[in-house]
Amino acid sequence: MEKIIINCNDCNHKMRIPKHKKITFSCPKCSCPMAYDGTPQPIKIKKSRFYIIGGIIVLAIAYFSFFDDYFKYLQVKSERTEVVCNQYAYKFPDGYFIEEVAMIKFQTTRDIEHVKDFMNTYPDSKEYKEVEDFKNQLWASEIKRYDSIVNVNTGFDKEAVSFFRNLLLYMRDQNNTEIQLDLQGDVEVKDFEEYPEEVITLLDMQFKASENRTVTDNIAAIKKHYRRGNIRSYERIITNSIEESFENVLSENFIKIVKEGSSDTGVAIKITYHIKNQEYGNLDAQEDEGTGVPNIWVYGKDGATNGFISYIIGVSIAYDFKMAIPDTQFTYAFSHKTNALDDINNVANIEDGYQRMTEQNFYNYANDISVKFGLTNITFCDCVLARKVFTKKMETNGADIKALQREYIGLQNTCEKFSRNKSEAELEVLNKEAEACGDQEKENDKAV
Numbered sequence: 001m002e003k004i005i006i007n008c009n010d011c012n013h014k015m016r017i018p019k020h021k022k023i024t025f026s027c028p029k030c031s032c033p034m035a036y037d038g039t040p041q042p043i044k045i046k047k048s049r050f051y052i053i054g055g056i057i058v059l060a061i062a063y064f065s066f067f068d069d070y071f072k073y074l075q076v077k078s079e080r081t082e083v084v085c086n087q088y089a090y091k092f093p094d095g096y097f098i099e100e101v102a103m104i105k106f107q108t109t110r111d112i113e114h115v116k117d118f119m120n121t122y123p124d125s126k127e128y129k130e131v132e133d134f135k136n137q138l139w140a141s142e143i144k145r146y147d148s149i150v151n152v153n154t155g156f157d158k159e160a161v162s163f164f165r166n167l168l169l170y171m172r173d174q175n176n177t178e179i180q181l182d183l184q185g186d187v188e189v190k191d192f193e194e195y196p197e198e199v200i201t202l203l204d205m206q207f208k209a210s211e212n213r214t215v216t217d218n219i220a221a222i223k224k225h226y227r228r229g230n231i232r233s234y235e236r237i238i239t240n241s242i243e244e245s246f247e248n249v250l251s252e253n254f255i256k257i258v259k260e261g262s263s264d265t266g267v268a269i270k271i272t273y274h275i276k277n278q279e280y281g282n283l284d285a286q287e288d289e290g291t292g293v294p295n296i297w298v299y300g301k302d303g304a305t306n307g308f309i310s311y312i313i314g315v316s317i318a319y320d321f322k323m324a325i326p327d328t329q330f331t332y333a334f335s336h337k338t339n340a341l342d343d344i345n346n347v348a349n350i351e352d353g354y355q356r357m358t359e360q361n362f363y364n365y366a367n368d369i370s371v372k373f374g375l376t377n378i379t380f381c382d383c384v385l386a387r388k389v390f391t392k393k394m395e396t397n398g399a400d401i402k403a404l405q406r407e408y409i410g411l412q413n414t415c416e417k418f419s420r421n422k423s424e425a426e427l428e429v430l431n432k433e434a435e436a437c438g439d440q441e442k443e444n445d446k447a448v
Contacts (some may be wrong), residue, residue: 008032073097080108099125106131112138112254116175139172142250149249149374156374163323163332164373167267170325171255176267181242182260183235185273187226192219192294192313199293207296207311215296219311225354226275234362238271241366245375266326271319273365275358278314278339295339297357312354314339317361321369334372338364 007014008027015027026033072088073095085105092098099122106114115135122128143165150161171177192200192215204214243257260268279292295314316339324331338361370376 069095069097073101076101076104080104082109099127103127103131107134110138110251112177112251116177119175135175136172139168142254143168145251146249146374155371155376157334157372160332160334160372161374163325163330166328166330167323167325170328170330171267174266177254178256178258178267180260180268181239181257182268182270183238183273184271185231185235185275187231188274188276189222189226189313189315190277191221191223192216195294203293203296213308215311219296219313220299222277222313222354226358230355230358231275234358237359237362238366238369241363242269242369245370245373249375268323270322273317273319275315275317278316312357315354315357315361317358317365319365336365336368338368 008030009032011027011030011032024033069092072091076084076088076097082105085101085108088095088101089098095101102114102118102121106118112135115131115138118125118131119128119135125131146165146168150156200216204216207213207215239257246255246257257269277292278295280295297312297314298308299310299312300308316337319336319338320333321336322331322333367376
């Protein structure tokens with residue numbers, strides 16, 4: 001007869017009994033009374049089996065996940081591109097190899113931002129010292145590049161250049177690549193009719209005698225052309241110019257200019273400016289500044305007097321520049337006052353005339369900042385002449401040839417920008433420029 005196995009309800013002892021037969025009996029092990037009514041017995045599976053199966057599933061998932069992570073990491077090691085590094089970080093933000101991938105990323109790109117991110121994200125990394133040394137090498141290369149550009153430029157302010165070098169060293173030590181720019185200005189322009197009566201009368205008489213027309217009946221209003229939106233566009237001239245100056249000298253995006261308040265870097269440029277009417281003197285030295293005489297410009301189609309359209313009041317802007325290195329004695333400041341140039345003809349309308357005058361002021365000032373810090377654009381001819389200077393130095397200073405070669409690298413990298421991604425026709429133009437540079441070489445002999 002076919003038998004089945006049942007378990008004791010108390011001691012779980014297994015017993016074999018005839019199938020489909022009602023029976024009462026006692027457990028041979030614990031004497032517990034038992035009864036069987038002939039119904040099928042469920043199969044009991046121990047809980048430990050569930051744990052084993054679940055563990056196997058978890059291990060399988062972990063196994064395949066690890067190898068997915070690992071194979072992507074092998075791709076990163078093989079290709080060593082920023083793209084594949086970003087792909088790994090996106091797919092495995094907490095991946096097993098995420099720190100190593102971060103190192104490969106900055107070693108490949110040599111981007112200071114990636115180095116800074118690594119040091120901020122993994123301050124306890126066993127590779128931290130190696131990364132810090134790499135960071136210092138990048139900064140040393142940038143500082144040498146700056147020195148090589150300064151050697152080519154002229155007209156810079158020695159005090160400004162010394163300050164900027166100390167600033168670069170400070171930013172290196174603070175692992176900082178951002179400089180805040182705080183621009184604050186006010187506008188205090190007034191229309192011609194707001195001047196004292198004696199000023200208006202004097203100018204009307206002068207212009208009537210010289211040009212046979214009065215200023216009063218032929219001058220454009222100025223106030224309405226200095227709205228806040230226009231001022232913001234002028235401020236961007238300074239911001240963009242400073243950023244471009246850094247790009248000319250340092251690697252792309254090595255130092256960023258950020259708006260004041262957007263980050264707390266501790267390093268800030270503070271520029272204040274005051275826009276007002278351009279005036280050239282007072283009627284009476286004892287009178288207040290408000291009695292100054294406005295400088296009147298001629299707006300015409302074909303020159304200062306031909307095709308006359310209107311008179312306009314000149315614009316003057318006074319600037320103050322201040323910068324300090326936190327927790328040090330190093331500071332740099334200068335004041336600058338600029339007037340519009342007289343190139344305000346052939347413009348679309350009166351508003352365009354005021355815009356061009358004011359833009360010219362801001363461009364002049366931005367250029368003045370770049371010149372003082374030795375950050376001005378260098379020409380291809382500058383590079384050609386500088387190469388000759390360095391060649392002569394190396395020929396006459398054999399003992400220092402290694403130092404000179406390192407100094408030359410910064411200049412060489414900058415000069416290569418002129419020929420990078422150029423067509424054959426464009427390269428031919430550069431070669432002609434190089435030949436023309438010979439005429440300037442005598443002027444640079446004193447630099448050798």
